[in-house]
Amino acid sequence: MAMNVGGDSGEETPLSDINTTPLVDVMLVLLIIFLIAVPVVIQTVELELPVLPFEVTTTKKENVLLSITTTDAAGRDPGEEGYSGATPGGNCRVYWGTSPVDSNELVSKAVKQLEDQIESFGGVENMTPEDMPEVHIRGDINTPYKCIGGAIYSMQRAGFAKVGFISTPIAVE
Template identity: 60%
Template sequence: MSMSVGGDSSEEKPLSDINTTPLVDVMLVLLIIFLIAVPVVIQSVKLKLPDVRFDPTTTKPENVLLSVTSKPDGSCAVYWGTSPVTSKELIDRAVEKLKAEIARQGGANAAGLELPEAHIRGDVNVNWSCVGGTIYTMQMAGFARVGFISEPPPGEGVARL
């Protein structure tokens, strides 16, 4: 077996082997980083949520009661009180309601300003995008507090914490 070291080899060919050592080093470093980081990301906070089915709400005359249902063709139907409204009418009425309430309480800089809330009653079978669109519209109008009204299953009382 012979090997040429140095010498006057006139035929020098370019080296065609790829050096994979840097690639392996980078991959090992990434593997170590992911092995350390994944358990930190996967951890969750253990919670015990309240067993309350619903909490009675205090109804104020200035609050807005919205009902969301589906029409037979599958489109959304939103009711302000008992009158049906379109998306445009909903945002216009919501903005006017806020303006009137702020003016009634003495302006935007009045001390102890209490803005009305929007209470949404969504039908069980309504598409989630209908309820989500109603929430978004009310928030765009300026309602900071938007809540849901629900009913407990029949035969259950109200549980308090």
């Protein structure tokens, strides 16, 4: 006993229903991603970051110590008689160790320092990231970011990848 369901007129009509399940799945995943990412991007709260105690670390002799400050209100450099401290409106002053340097001299000294370090290892291929010299920056509290940022940029142009900041240690109770 055979049963014929529906009429067979010989014409096959294509099934035109689109499967929307994968589309809905992708849209839900994107919605979740945006719900997580958007609050991070939008919220910009001004913070006063905490001052924390730090561990004392040893330094290598090939590391570079930069001291960055500005002239005082009267235009005097640090070390000059009557210097009253860095002022935000003063001219930037960068010291390599204790010697003052301008931005061009800073880059050339940094390149030379890096080349000497690489040469002492017989080439960069023989060095590990720990062998690369670091830049340690001592920035006066009243020095504008443009002075410190300019020094960091100069050191990056020279090839230094690791920069650290030196601060006054706080008392740990």
